[in-house]
Amino acid sequence: MRRVLAASEKPLHWVGSSKRDFLSFPAAVKEDMGNALGIAQFGGTAPTAKPWKGLGPGVLEVVESHDGNAYRAVYTVRFEKAVYVLHAFQKKSPSGIRTAKRDVDLVAEHLKSAQRDHEEQYGTQKR
Numbered sequence: 001m002r003r004v005l006a007a008s009e010k011p012l013h014w015v016g017s018s019k020r021d022f023l024s025f026p027a028a029v030k031e032d033m034g035n036a037l038g039i040a041q042f043g044g045t046a047p048t049a050k051p052w053k054g055l056g057p058g059v060l061e062v063v064e065s066h067d068g069n070a071y072r073a074v075y076t077v078r079f080e081k082a083v084y085v086l087h088a089f090q091k092k093s094p095s096g097i098r099t100a101k102r103d104v105d106l107v108a109e110h111l112k113s114a115q116r117d118h119e120e121q122y123g124t125q126k127r
Helices: 018-023 027-041 101-122
Strands: 012-014 049-051 059-066 069-076 083-091
Touching: 012 018, 018 027, 018 083, 027 049, 027 059, 027 069, 027 083, 069 101, 083 101
Parallel strands: 012 083
Antiparallel strands: 049 059, 059 069, 069 083
């Protein structure tokens, strides 16, 4: 069952497997990231959110560490009527701090899907 959104709250849409992947994270990670996404739904930016490089403004990531593992959720606030979670993943890069190309490409692909979805559901407005 869906809850009723507050007047100033944007709906949260999940692209691809992002919701299933997010729900597989440890409880503490889901709580912290969920709070950050909630802040985004009300037009704010969580202190833990930082810009995702390479796709321009309005694409952000939240990074949480838990038991030596790094978890990331990438989302966009680029659209006027909704927030889209583009990708949620556990970082497993063998090359240090660099994010795997597969994950970077998936975020870009999901951003295009989110744009198409937003245009279909809400029209063409951007923030």
